[in-house]
Amino acid sequence: MTRIMTTRRTFLATGAALGAAGFLPGGPGMARAQEGRVLNLRLDGDNSILDPGYMVGGTEVEAQKQCLPFLAEYVRDGDTFSWQPTAYVTRLEYADDTHLEFELAEGLVWSGGNGTVSASDVAYSYARMKESEWSGYFDALETVEVTGERTGVLVLNKPFAPFIMVTLCHGPGAIVCEAATEAAGGRFTTEFPAICGPYTYSQTPGQRAVFERNPEWTGPAPGFDRVVCHVITEVQAAELAFEAGEIDCTELGPDSLARYAEAMPEGTVLTTAGELQYMWMGMNTQHEKLSDIRVRQAIQHAVDVDSILAGAYSGTSTKSHGIVCPGLLGQRMETSYSYDPARARELLDEAGVSGLELTLRTLNWQERLLTAQIIQANLAAVGITLNILPMESGPFWEMGMEEAGETWQELELWLMRFATVPDPYEATQWFVSEQVGIWNWERWTDPEFDRLYEEGLSEGDEARRAEIYLRMQQIMEDTGAYVWINHEPEVYAHRADIDVVAAPSGELNYHRFQPL
Amino acid sequence: MIAYLVKRLGLAALVVVAVLLALFSLLHMIPGNPAILALGTRASPEAIAEYSARMRLDEPVWVQFAYFIGNALQGDLGADVFSNRPVTAVIAERIGFSLALICAGMGWAVLLGIPLGCLAAVRPGSWLDRVTGILSVGTIAVPSFLVSIWALLLFSIQLRWLPAIGAGEPGDLPDQLSHLVLPAFAIGLGWVGYLARMVRASMLEVLGEPYIRSARAFGLTPRRVVLGYALRVAILPTITLIGMGFGGLISSAVFAEIIFARPGVGKLIFDAVSDRNFPLVQGGVLVATGFYILVVLLSDLVIAWLDPRVRSSL
Numbered sequence: 001m002t003r004i005m006t007t008r009r010t011f012l013a014t015g016a017a018l019g020a021a022g023f024l025p026g027g028p029g030m031a032r033a034q035e036g037r038v039l040n041l042r043l044d045g046d047n048s049i050l051d052p053g054y055m056v057g058g059t060e061v062e063a064q065k066q067c068l069p070f071l072a073e074y075v076r077d078g079d080t081f082s083w084q085p086t087a088y089v090t091r092l093e094y095a096d097d098t099h100l101e102f103e104l105a106e107g108l109v110w111s112g113g114n115g116t117v118s119a120s121d122v123a124y125s126y127a128r129m130k131e132s133e134w135s136g137y138f139d140a141l142e143t144v145e146v147t148g149e150r151t152g153v154l155v156l157n158k159p160f161a162p163f164i165m166v167t168l169c170h171g172p173g174a175i176v177c178e179a180a181t182e183a184a185g186g187r188f189t190t191e192f193p194a195i196c197g198p199y200t201y202s203q204t205p206g207q208r209a210v211f212e213r214n215p216e217w218t219g220p221a222p223g224f225d226r227v228v229c230h231v232i233t234e235v236q237a238a239e240l241a242f243e244a245g246e247i248d249c250t251e252l253g254p255d256s257l258a259r260y261a262e263a264m265p266e267g268t269v270l271t272t273a274g275e276l277q278y279m280w281m282g283m284n285t286q287h288e289k290l291s292d293i294r295v296r297q298a299i300q301h302a303v304d305v306d307s308i309l310a311g312a313y314s315g316t317s318t319k320s321h322g323i324v325c326p327g328l329l330g331q332r333m334e335t336s337y338s339y340d341p342a343r344a345r346e347l348l349d350e351a352g353v354s355g356l357e358l359t360l361r362t363l364n365w366q367e368r369l370l371t372a373q374i375i376q377a378n379l380a381a382v383g384i385t386l387n388i389l390p391m392e393s394g395p396f397w398e399m400g401m402e403e404a405g406e407t408w409q410e411l412e413l414w415l416m417r418f419a420t421v422p423d424p425y426e427a428t429q430w431f432v433s434e435q436v437g438i439w440n441w442e443r444w445t446d447p448e449f450d451r452l453y454e455e456g457l458s459e460g461d462e463a464r465r466a467e468i469y470l471r472m473q474q475i476m477e478d479t480g481a482y483v484w485i486n487h488e489p490e491v492y493a494h495r496a497d498i499d500v501v502a503a504p505s506g507e508l509n510y511h512r513f514q515p516l
Numbered sequence: 517m518i519a520y521l522v523k524r525l526g527l528a529a530l531v532v533v534a535v536l537l538a539l540f541s542l543l544h545m546i547p548g549n550p551a552i553l554a555l556g557t558r559a560s561p562e563a564i565a566e567y568s569a570r571m572r573l574d575e576p577v578w579v580q581f582a583y584f585i586g587n588a589l590q591g592d593l594g595a596d597v598f599s600n601r602p603v604t605a606v607i608a609e610r611i612g613f614s615l616a617l618i619c620a621g622m623g624w625a626v627l628l629g630i631p632l633g634c635l636a637a638v639r640p641g642s643w644l645d646r647v648t649g650i651l652s653v654g655t656i657a658v659p660s661f662l663v664s665i666w667a668l669l670l671f672s673i674q675l676r677w678l679p680a681i682g683a684g685e686p687g688d689l690p691d692q693l694s695h696l697v698l699p700a701f702a703i704g705l706g707w708v709g710y711l712a713r714m715v716r717a718s719m720l721e722v723l724g725e726p727y728i729r730s731a732r733a734f735g736l737t738p739r740r741v742v743l744g745y746a747l748r749v750a751i752l753p754t755i756t757l758i759g760m761g762f763g764g765l766i767s768s769a770v771f772a773e774i775i776f777a778r779p780g781v782g783k784l785i786f787d788a789v790s791d792r793n794f795p796l797v798q799g800g801v802l803v804a805t806g807f808y809i810l811v812v813l814l815s816d817l818v819i820a821w822l823d824p825r826v827r828s829s830l
Contacts, residue, residue, distance in 0.1 A: 045787070048598035056598065133563045189599045205609050206779030207683060230682055232777040233787065237681065240665075241777065244672040244680035394792075398552060 039498070039513060040247045042238040043229035046205050051188045052125075052174040053132030059229075061171035061507045066211050066227075067195040069117055069175040071102055072168040074422065074503050080327050081274070081422040081504045083164050087219040088117070088175075088196075097159035097460065098142075104150040107218045110177040110194040117175070117196050119144075119152035124178040126154070137172040140457075159458040161465065162423035169503075170421060198222040198511035207231055211510060223499075223514035242493060249494035251506070254367055257491050258314030269496045274504030275318055275326045275487040278427060279417035281360070281375065283481045286443045287412050289358060296480030298347035299413075300337040302382045303375055303483045312370035313486060320484040322473035323418075323427040327504065329462055330424040330469025335484060336477060344382040357385040361399065362415040364390035371415060371485065386413075400441030411441060417488070422504040424469040425456050431476060442481035449475045524816065528809040533585070535805045536798065540581045543794060550792040571597065571794060584798055593802065594795030603799035607781060611803065613683050614780040616692075617772065618765045620700035622758060625707035630754065632708070633715025637723060637750075638742055648716070652709035661771035664702040668775060671698055681777040699772040703765055714757050718750035725749075752819050752826075759815025763808040 047063050049055045055064075065073075069088040074081055085092040091103040108117035123144035130138045140160035145153040156163060167173055180194035181187075192201060199211035199222065211227040230247060232238040238250040243265065252260060252270070260270060283290050283299065290296055309319055321332035348354070360375060362368040369390060376386040391399070398404035400411055420427045430439040432450050437443070449472055456468040476482055490506035501512035550573060551564040567573075572580050587594065593603035636648040672680035684692035722728065723746050731741050770782035781800050788796035820826045 046599075048596070190601065204686070205606065206613075206784065230777060231779070232681055233783070234774055234777075237775055237777050240668055240673060240775075241681040244668075244676065246672075246680050246682075394546060404552075 037223075037225040037515065039224040039227045039249075039510065041227060041229045041508065041510065042232045042241070042247050042250050043209055044231075044235075044238075045233055046231060047190065047203060047209060049189050050192055050201075052172055052176065053129055053134060054187060055134075055171060057171060058507070061503075062229075062510070063201055063209065063211075064171055064174040065197075065507070065509050066199040066511050067192055067197040067201050067214075069104075069108065069121075069196055070168065070173050071122070071175070072164050072173070073509070074165075074169050076504075080329075081165070083169050092164075095153070097458075098156040100154040100156070100163070102152055102154065105219070106150070108196050109216055109218075110180060110196050111200070111214070111216060112180060112194050114177050114180045114194040116149075117177075118149055119146045121178050122146075122152055122175050124181075125175045128176075128181075129172055134172045137167045137170070141167070159460065161457065161460055162421075162425050165423050166421045166426060170505075171507075199227065222511040224510070227510045227513075239493075248498055249492050249500055249508070252491045252493050254313050254316050254488070256493075257316040257489075260493055261316065265493075267496050268493050271492045271494060271500045271502065273490040273492065273502035273506045274422070275489045276328075276422065276505050277417055277419045277488045277490075278320055278323045278325055279415065279485045279488065280320065280323075281483040281485060282414050282416050282442050284408075284411045284413075284441065284443055285479060285481050287410075289356065289412060292351045292353070293480045294347045294351040295353055295356070297337065298344040298351070298353075298382065299379065299384070300344075300480060300483050301340045301347065302344035302384070303378050304339045305483070305485055306339070307378070308371050308374050309486055311374050312367050313488070316491075317486040317488045320486050322484060323420075323431075323476070324424040324469050324473060325420060325427070325487050328422060328424050329466040330473070332470060332473050336474070341378075341382050348382065348384075354383065355385075356383070357387070358412045359387045359389050360413040360415065361389045361391055361396065361411070363393060363396050368415050400437075400439070402437035408437065408441065414441070415485075416441075419505065424465075425453075428453055428456065428469065428472050442479065444479045444481060446475050446479075520820075521817075524813050528813060531809055532802065532805055536584070536802060537581060539798065539801050540577050540584070543797065544577050546792075550794065567597070588802065593799035596796055597793045598791070603795050606796065607784070607799055607803055610779045610781050610784050613778060614766075614769060614773075614782060615807075616696060617699055617703065617769050617778065617780060618762060620696050621702075621704035621765055621768070622707060622761060623704070624700060625704040625711055625761075626758065629708040629711025630715050630751070633712040633754075634719060634742065634747060636712065636716045637719030638738075640720060645716075648712055652713045655705045655709035656713075658706070659771075660703045660706060660768040661775065663705050664699065664772050664775040667698045667702050683778050695776075695778070699769075699776045699778055702775075703768040703772050706768075707761055707765070710757065710761070711754060714754050715750060718753055719746055722746045722750045748822065752823055755815050755819050755822070759812045762811040766804050766808065 043059050045059065047060045050060055050063055052064055052068075055061070070086050071089050071092055072083045073086045075084045088105055088108060089102050090105050091101065093101060095101050102119075102122070104117055104119060104122075109115065110117060123146050126138060126141060126144050129135060130141065140156045140158060140163055142155045142157040145155055147153060154163075177194035177196070184193040190203060190205075195201065195214065196217075198214055198217050198219065200214050201209065201211055203209045208231060209229045211229070213222065213225050230241070232241060232247075235251055235253050236256075238247065239252060239256050241247045242250040257270075260268070264270075281303065283296050285291065285296070305319060309315060309317060318326055321335045324330040324332065348356070358379070360372050362372045369388070372388045372390075376388060379386045395407075399407040399414070402408055418427065418430065429435070431442075432440070432453050433445040433447075436445060452468050452472050456465055456472070459465045459468060477484075490502070492500055492502060492508075494500050497516045499514040499516055501509045503509065550571070551567040572583065584594070591604065593607070595602055596606055632648050632651075636645040639645055668680055671678045678698050679695050682695055684695040719742075723742075728741060728746055731745050732738075736744075766782060769780055770786050772778065773780040773783035774786070781804060785797055785800035785804070787793075788800060
């Protein structure tokens with residue numbers, strides 16, 4: 001037996017040697033992007049809950065789209081979005097306004113010997129979703145009737161025009177394996193109990209998620225054999241990784257988007273997934289300082305939105321004229337007010353208001369603070385003193401909610417941005433009367449708006465639906481409580497030799513990527 | 517020595533309890549409903565109620581604290597709010613990366629900072645002393661996150677010598693080491709300056725002591741005087757500084773982990789705070805605090821070992 005003696009001298013010497021060993025050059029050893037048919041992408045965090053019923057959303061949807069069946073998927077047609085049946089179905093069509101028939105493709109098998117994908121899996125999945133945290137997406141679904149091994153009918157409880165686009169194409173529309181899910185206890189988190197899709201899935205927490213070609217998949221082959229999604233939480237870090245050639249595609253923030261637009265790095269192209277975000281400055285119509293509509297209209301005229309788009313967003317976002325985003329039916333192309341400081345001063349004089357001092361609350365994000373500063377300068381030009389109150393996301397997102405305290409009574413102005421889905425109904429739902437004190441922080445009600453909201457849900461005629469949503473936005477604007485600002489795009493920079501496919505809301509669909 | 521160790525461990529336990537108590541109080545002073553923040557702004561009331569019950573958010577803070585301490589003593593730090601995985605498992609996956617980064621960062625700082633400090637002290641007023649002084653102040657003044665970004669822009673993007681993101685392929689040691697170089701460089705650079713200045717100041721003081729003059733008078737070589745006699749005494753305050761420096765590196769590592777997209781406990785805690793994932797925050801802080809206390813304790817023990825005067829006073 002060898003006895004190891006340690007003296008003070010040997011301790012110091014050994015420590016130095018070990019320290020030096022830590023710095024031995026390991027060689028570059030870097031996995032450069034796209035060697036063979038490997039795609040390197042960014043994941044903005046670990047996938048914590050892959051279960052569509054209890055997911056957080058975002059990248060978990062991306063994983064579901066590679067590993068679980070869906071009945072429909074988004075397709076882009078020029079500047080607009082529509083849907084198409086996926087490779088998992090041979091038929092998906094309305095028999096009438098409330099009956100949507102489907103037929104699953106043959107030969108689809110679940111992993112782990114869990115049998116074939118059946119219509120009863122669809123019925124199980126959607127019945128389960130109605131009881132889940134994402135049940136709101138399935139309010140219109142009455143039941144799923146199973147008519148055969150691979151056929152069934154989705155029965156709606158009322159005509160609901162956006163059902164396919166909003167529910168079936170999106171993450172909640174994922175179908176899970178009944179047998180495997182029940183065997184896993186009815187819920188799952190970081191592992192799929194069974195998969196049926198182009199890729200298998202594995203995850204190393206904090207580092208990467210890896211999608212490998214699924215040998216049991218009988219549908220269209222994906223363009224890449226392996227997709228490695230590196231966990232990079234900060235978008236700026238992802239941009240640097242892209243520029244270092246370590247990932248093949250990344251989302252861009254506004255600053256980088258402007259930089260890329262000016263001087264595109266060699267071999268890089270940009271793809272815009274969608275612009276399904278709408279930002280506005282809201283006003284509390286019930287606050288004593290803002291209860292006179294002429295004061296609110298004065299503020300509408302006082303804010304120079306073009307300056308905001310140039311100064312805070314480097315000209316990278318689309319000017320907004322309402323809550324319906326670009327590419328969706330009902331998008332407005334103009335507003336009934338314009339930047340006119342002289343008219344703003346007239347309106348304030350008519351209202352008999354002078355020396356007005358207001359507070360604008362905003363998230364403490366760079367672009368929002370720049371926006372707030374520009375608005376501050378605009379309002380100062382018409383005699384309104386604006387105090388900016390930057391806030392952390394916690395208190396910000398509940399400040400207008402009555403059940404969260406008394407802050408809603410003090411709200412005056414705020415900068416708000418909502419994300420939405422590719423149908424205009426979703427954006428309008430937050431402003432109906434029953435949302436006052438929940439998400440309608442402007443606190444106005446209008447019976448016509450509520451009626452139109454219900455009509456828009458069931459209207460099948462696209463032209464009539466567009467009219468409905470145009471009118472609803474006009475009603476909103478006429479309250480004077482909104483200054484529409486912009487629609488921020490979801491833009492991806494990627495290698496020029498890759499065709500990138502993303503949902504309108506920004507989720508990437510790796511199995512539809514193709515090498516060019 | 518044993519009594520000293522027991523006393524220090526007892527104090528360490530008290531420090532851990534105090535830190536956790538402060539953490540619990542702070543977490544519950546953060547504005548906003550943790551349930552809404554964790555589940556999203558459009559979560560259903562049922563989901564919010566279930567989350568609140570599961571997290572004991574309706575209980576007084578001291579009750580939550582008592583539950584946590586009781587479970588922690590049994591090795592149970594709770595479960596990740598989202599994935600429901602044990603916090604101990606989540607931390608175990610990442611702690612190795614943090615330890616590697618912190619040790620590598622401090623390691624190269626020690627290897628460069630101590631010799632630089634010695635050389636500067638041996639030749640005070642020389643060009644080397646002046647350059648070391650300027651470099652020391654310079655490296656201390658530049659925040660590690662800036663160094664991270666510069667290093668990444670230069671070595672990963674411009675020169676493409678070193679990888680920009682991640683911790684390397686599992687099982688591939690050269691790859692993992694290459695991924696460690698830039699983050700370790702970034703968090704250790706400031707400590708090169710700290711250590712050089714500390715060693716220089718200590719050495720200058722020790723080199724003026726009578727016993728050093730005596731050693732020189734006996735004809736010992738300058739190398740033996742400096743390394744064999746002066747440095748052994750001058751290094752003692754530096755060891756304390758290194759011990760405390762590990763605490764500072766835990767926070768510096770957060771920036772490096774974010775910028776270089778490396779897994780680690782610092783980033784884990786940072787993300788968990790943003791997500792109001794309280795069990796992960798509490799577990800992560802407990803581990804980080806324990807690590808810091810352990811390193812400080814070790815540095816004290818090493819000093820006692822190296823310095824017979826300290827040892828005899830225990």
